[in-house]
Amino acid sequence: MMSWPTWLPLRADLTPLSPYGAPQVPADAAMNTNENPYPPSPDLQSAIAQAVEKVAMTLNRYPDRDATHLRIALSSYINDVSSIQITDSNIWAANGSNEIIQSLFLAFGGASAIGFTPSYSMHPLIAKVAGTAWIDGSRNLDLTFNFDMAKSQIIQHKPTLTFLTTPNNPTGDAISIEEISQLAIVVAGHGGLLIVDEAYAEFSSERSAVTLIGAHPHVVIIRTMSKAFAFAGARLGYLVADPRVVDAMMLVRLPYHLSSITQAVARVALDYREELLGNVETLITAREGLVSQLKALGLTTRPSGANFILFTGFSKTAPQLWRALLEKGVLIRDVGLSSYLRVSIGNEAENKAFIKALKEVL
Numbered sequence: 483m484m485s486w487p488t489w490l491p492l493r494a495d496l497t498p499l500s501p502y503g504a505p506q507v508p509a510d511a512a513m514n515t516n517e518n519p520y521p522p523s524p525d526l527q528s529a530i531a532q533a534v535e536k537v538a539m540t541l542n543r544y545p546d547r548d549a550t551h552l553r554i555a556l557s558s559y560i561n562d563v564s565s566i567q568i569t570d571s572n573i574w575a576a577n578g579s580n581e582i583i584q585s586l587f588l589a590f591g592g593a594s595a596i597g598f599t600p601s602y603s604m605h606p607l608i609a610k611v612a613g614t615a616w617i618d619g620s621r622n623l624d625l626t627f628n629f630d631m632a633k634s635q636i637i638q639h640k641p642t643l644t645f646l647t648t649p650n651n652p653t654g655d656a657i658s659i660e661e662i663s664q665l666a667i668v669v670a671g672h673g674g675l676l677i678v679d680e681a682y683a684e685f686s687s688e689r690s691a692v693t694l695i696g697a698h699p700h701v702v703i704i705r706t707m708s709k710a711f712a713f714a715g716a717r718l719g720y721l722v723a724d725p726r727v728v729d730a731m732m733l734v735r736l737p738y739h740l741s742s743i744t745q746a747v748a749r750v751a752l753d754y755r756e757e758l759l760g761n762v763e764t765l766i767t768a769r770e771g772l773v774s775q776l777k778a779l780g781l782t783t784r785p786s787g788a789n790f791i792l793f794t795g796f797s798k799t800a801p802q803l804w805r806a807l808l809e810k811g812v813l814i815r816d817v818g819l820s821s822y823l824r825v826s827i828g829n830e831a832e833n834k835a836f837i838k839a840l841k842e843v844l
């Protein structure tokens with residue numbers, strides 16, 4: 483726990499918290515934050531540079547507060563990949579899906595929220611910062627999602643916000659659309675919202691929950707361009723929901739929160755989606771290759787529909803193995819589970835370096 487000086491009038495409920503802190507240390511193979519290892523192609527780089535040059539002429543003006551053109555482009559992407567018919571009125575965009583999560587808490591977090599842990603660590607952290615009571619729902623002992631347990635915990639606690647992360651970070655497992663739609667009915671029963679965090683959706687073969695919003699207006703889907711679109715540095719996340727949810731986002735957003743530069747470059751990346759989603763296929767193939775190689779080393783992997791793998795079955799502790807790999811130049815993630823480590827799928831050279839280092843230190 484951090485120690486704070488007595489003169490600092492920090493809110494008492496924040497003093498026990500620690501800031502988000504995935505180590506940002508130099509490594510030959512950076513496989514710790516589920517980034518996409520493929521940088522923008524030279525073509526995309528120059529299209530981005532051109533878009534920035536164009537927008538530079540207007541930087542004396544505030545951006546479009548409602549990011550309308552970008553939201554139209556995002557809705558057309560979702561319509562294409564999920565065969566639905568939504569419009570910009572169903573989309574809200576922000577600086578990364580973390581800002582979307584924060585806005586959801588600001589708008590709807592007056593009472594309580596539940597998530598099924600271990601899951602994305604920022605859900606409870608943002609809840610606490612926003613002053614929302616957080617409930618740790620549980621998963622199976624092997625860390626996979628347990629539908630019946632989740633259902634009874636939702637019925638017991640009646641949280642305003644129920645978070646499902648699918649595929650889940652850090653475990654990798656996905657929840658079927660049938661189970662999500664059943665939980666949507668349960669959540670509607672007490673007037674809550676079902677927040678489905680689909681940061682890794684493009685890497686999964688499950689149907690997206692965006693297909694549910696027509697029938698279930700209290701389902702909100704969070705997406706990001708940080709992973710499949712290889713755009714983590716640009717910071718662009720969005721939600722897909724009923725237009726009334728989007729209206730509520732406008733109450734809590736800061737004016738002009740999304741810069742003209744961000745809006746312009748995100749539209750360029752969406753134009754290049756064929757190329758970018760091609761890399762997703764490469765990463766899925768590499769994921770399956772890594773799973774086989776980890777198994778061949780006697781390790782156990784959790785099923786993954788994402789761009790990372792959670793593995794166990796090593797004799798060192800997780801911090802020991804993490805450190806030994808870092809000493810070999812390979813940075814993966816100790817997610818705080820004593821016998822598990824998580825590795826993000828890298829490029830060919832990184833994946834090779836990871837397996838080579840692992841063979842040496844296991």
Ligand SMILES: Cc1ncc(COP(=O)(O)O)c(C=O)c1O
Pocket residue numbers: 515516577578579580581602647651679681705706707708714718719
């Ligand atoms: C499940 C999940 N949601 C949201 C995020 C945040 O992504 P971003 O803010 O880059 O969109 C992450 C990042 O790792 C994640 O794993």
